[in-house]
Amino acid sequence: MSRLELLFLLSCFPYLFHISDGGSMAVQNENMPPSSPIRAVNLGGWLVTEGWFMPSLFYDIINNETLDGTKLQFKSVTQNMYLSAEHGGGSNIVANRTNASTWETFKLWRINEDTFNLKVDNNQFVTLAGDGVTVVASVPSPGSGEKFQFQMLRNSIKQLIRVRIKALNNGMFLQASTDLVTADYDVQSTNWGDDDPSVFEVKIKDQLQGEYQLCNGYVRIPVGWWIASDPNPPAPFVGGSLEALDNAFIWAEKYNVGVIVDLHAAPGSQNQFEHSGTRDGSYKWATATNIAQTVHVIGFLASRYANSSSLLAIELLNEPQKSNLSDLSALKGYYQDGYYAVRNHTEKAYVIMSTQVYGANTDTTELLDFASNLPNTVIDVHYYNLYADNFKTLTAEQHIEYVNTTRSAELRTVTRQNGPLSFVGEWVAEWDVQTASKEDYQKFAQVQLDVYGRATFGWAYWTYKHVNEHWSMEWNINNKIISLKT
Numbered sequence: 001m002s003r004l005e006l007l008f009l010l011s012c013f014p015y016l017f018h019i020s021d022g023g024s025m026a027v028q029n030e031n032m033p034p035s036s037p038i039r040a041v042n043l044g045g046w047l048v049t050e051g052w053f054m055p056s057l058f059y060d061i062i063n064n065e066t067l068d069g070t071k072l073q074f075k076s077v078t079q080n081m082y083l084s085a086e087h088g089g090g091s092n093i094v095a096n097r098t099n100a101s102t103w104e105t106f107k108l109w110r111i112n113e114d115t116f117n118l119k120v121d122n123n124q125f126v127t128l129a130g131d132g133v134t135v136v137a138s139v140p141s142p143g144s145g146e147k148f149q150f151q152m153l154r155n156s157i158k159q160l161i162r163v164r165i166k167a168l169n170n171g172m173f174l175q176a177s178t179d180l181v182t183a184d185y186d187v188q189s190t191n192w193g194d195d196d197p198s199v200f201e202v203k204i205k206d207q208l209q210g211e212y213q214l215c216n217g218y219v220r221i222p223v224g225w226w227i228a229s230d231p232n233p234p235a236p237f238v239g240g241s242l243e244a245l246d247n248a249f250i251w252a253e254k255y256n257v258g259v260i261v262d263l264h265a266a267p268g269s270q271n272q273f274e275h276s277g278t279r280d281g282s283y284k285w286a287t288a289t290n291i292a293q294t295v296h297v298i299g300f301l302a303s304r305y306a307n308s309s310s311l312l313a314i315e316l317l318n319e320p321q322k323s324n325l326s327d328l329s330a331l332k333g334y335y336q337d338g339y340y341a342v343r344n345h346t347e348k349a350y351v352i353m354s355t356q357v358y359g360a361n362t363d364t365t366e367l368l369d370f371a372s373n374l375p376n377t378v379i380d381v382h383y384y385n386l387y388a389d390n391f392k393t394l395t396a397e398q399h400i401e402y403v404n405t406t407r408s409a410e411l412r413t414v415t416r417q418n419g420p421l422s423f424v425g426e427w428v429a430e431w432d433v434q435t436a437s438k439e440d441y442q443k444f445a446q447v448q449l450d451v452y453g454r455a456t457f458g459w460a461y462w463t464y465k466h467v468n469e470h471w472s473m474e475w476n477i478n479n480k481i482i483s484l485k486t
């Protein structure tokens with residue numbers, strides 16, 4: 001059984017809206033919008049880490065370039081060839097590739113600061129074959145123990161440039177010969193020169209900085225406010241987020257602010273991104289076991305906060321990835337079970353469903369008919385003028401025009417009469433325009449406020465605080481880019 005990547009870590013955000021007394025609200029056959037659309041801000045990066053919000057969180061971790069999920073490519077200095085998991089895995093590791101692509105990429109599972117399991121393209125792990133020396137990628141999971149563990153010794157503490165890799169199973173270094181890689185090099189000392197068959201040049205292809213990476217890097221450091229009042233979460237996650245969320249509700253009740261709780265990270269990871277709490281960027285949420293567990297988490301949250309006057313809504317899952325693993329019927333099945341898990345505890349709280357993202361041809365209308373049959377539901381769409389190629393060359397004026405026409409038409413199609421309410425759950429006043437003036441940013445923010453203000457449930461800015469100024473709503477308000485006059 002694989003470890004649970006994440007359980008109770010959520011992103012939650014209060015909305016800037018005076019909550020009305022819902023005491024008289026009976027069971028509705030149709031969706032009742034809030035008395036005026038909510039205007040909210042996401043507390044992104046708070047209970048589920050994303051490194052780019054505050055890179056300094058990772059500065060004190062020893063060997064912070066080699067956290068979980070880091071993708072490495074190794075080039076033998078004697079062969080001048082890259083290591084490759086032949087066929088992507090399931091057979092030998094070879095040393096005969098002039099170029100590096102997916103079969104030549106190894107993902108780290110971090111045991112400690114210098115010891116790792118190595119995962120190859122088809123998700124198998126590296127170990128030694130029956131002969132005790134041939135290096136193969138043939139096991140479906142690394143289990144525990146030295147048989148699958150490799151220690152990476154580096155020539156420079158400051159920078160990851162050259163390494164030697166020791167198989168802990170037999171204490172020998174890996175060496176590359178014409179084709180094969182074997183763990184039988186017994187010379188302890190090295191001058192890291194081009195003549196040592198156990199020396200490899202390393203290239204970092206990709207890194208992740210999420211909750212898994214942070215906790216597994218810091219797991220031995222006790223943190224003051226992570227008081228162990230919640231059940232012990234599975235390793236490497238640390239307790240305390242439940243208490244933090246409890247405190248958020250206490251605060252929200254005191255100031256009459258509503259809270260939307262949004263499950264950002266589901267067991268197995270519902271997308272490949274760090275905000276899903278993934279260990280290594282692989283995606284395996286949509287299994288019966290993981291889905292049942294996720295429904296359980298939703299029920300747990302609903303029962304804990306149903307009685308709070310500040311619980312406005314529960315969002316069942318953030319940004320599920322469109323893929324053949326989560327076909328729409330599996331997702332709908334989950335949304336239906338999650339919906340009733342909430343309804344078991346409250347009829348009043350809205351249930352929010354995020355449309356599928358990241359795949360080609362994602363269709364934001366795909367859940368409308370389904371959700372229409374479920375009272376007090378909301379469809380969440382995320383509108384960024386970023387990432388896709390078509391945004392890279394737009395001028396400021398073209399961006400503003402795009403929001404005013406294309407986005408506003410898109411929002412109209414997901415805002416159906418007698419359908420679920422519409423919610424722009426993430427947006428940001430940021431773009432790839434290099435020479436934008438303050439006035440350009442103000443206009444861009446304003447057109448988004450105008451257009452997204454037509455969503456029948458409301459909108460939420462991504463995000464409250466961020467080192468990148470324009471992503472921070474606090475900075476935008478203080479610097480008069482965003483004005484929330486009513």
Ligand SMILES: *[C@@H]1O[C@H](CO)[C@@H](O)[C@H](O)[C@H]1NC(C)=O
Pocket residue numbers: 055058059060064065207
């Ligand atoms: C690792 O920490 C150092 C500071 O100690 C920092 O400069 C560097 O950017 C960090 N690297 C990563 C990948 O977080």
Ligand SMILES: *[C@@H]1O[C@H](CO)[C@@H](O)[C@H](O)[C@H]1NC(C)=O
Pocket residue numbers: 098099
């Ligand atoms: C390998 O990379 C080199 C240098 O980037 C390039 O010139 C060559 O075409 C590549 N070969 C293959 C087979 O992709």
Ligand SMILES: *[C@@H]1O[C@H](CO)[C@@H](O)[C@H](O)[C@H]1NC(C)=O
Pocket residue numbers: 094096097179
């Ligand atoms: C690499 O070596 C393996 C094992 O000898 C061989 O099957 C494969 O064809 C070689 N690949 C290349 C690109 O030379």
Ligand SMILES: *[C@@H]1O[C@H](CO)[C@@H](O)[C@H](O)[C@H]1NC(C)=O
Pocket residue numbers: 303304307
């Ligand atoms: C919520 O309130 C109801 C009615 O007052 C009560 O029966 C129930 O135990 C409360 N639940 C929690 C979790 O406090």
Ligand SMILES: *[C@@H]1O[C@H](CO)[C@@H](O)[C@H](O)[C@H]1NC(C)=O
Pocket residue numbers: 324325
């Ligand atoms: C998903 O698609 C990939 C590539 O086409 C295929 O190898 C894999 O078996 C598919 N998985 C499922 C669960 O259908």
Ligand SMILES: *[C@@H]1O[C@H](CO)[C@@H](O)[C@H](O)[C@H]1NC(C)=O
Pocket residue numbers: 299337338340341344
């Ligand atoms: C709702 O509650 C009932 C009875 O307490 C329980 O049998 C059912 O499994 C719950 N449904 C969900 C979806 O949690």
Ligand SMILES: *[C@@H]1O[C@H](CO)[C@@H](O)[C@H](O)[C@H]1NC(C)=O
Pocket residue numbers: 400401404447
């Ligand atoms: C958006 O379009 C409307 C007409 O549909 C127009 O009145 C308005 O000026 C436009 N706003 C911007 C910022 O272009």
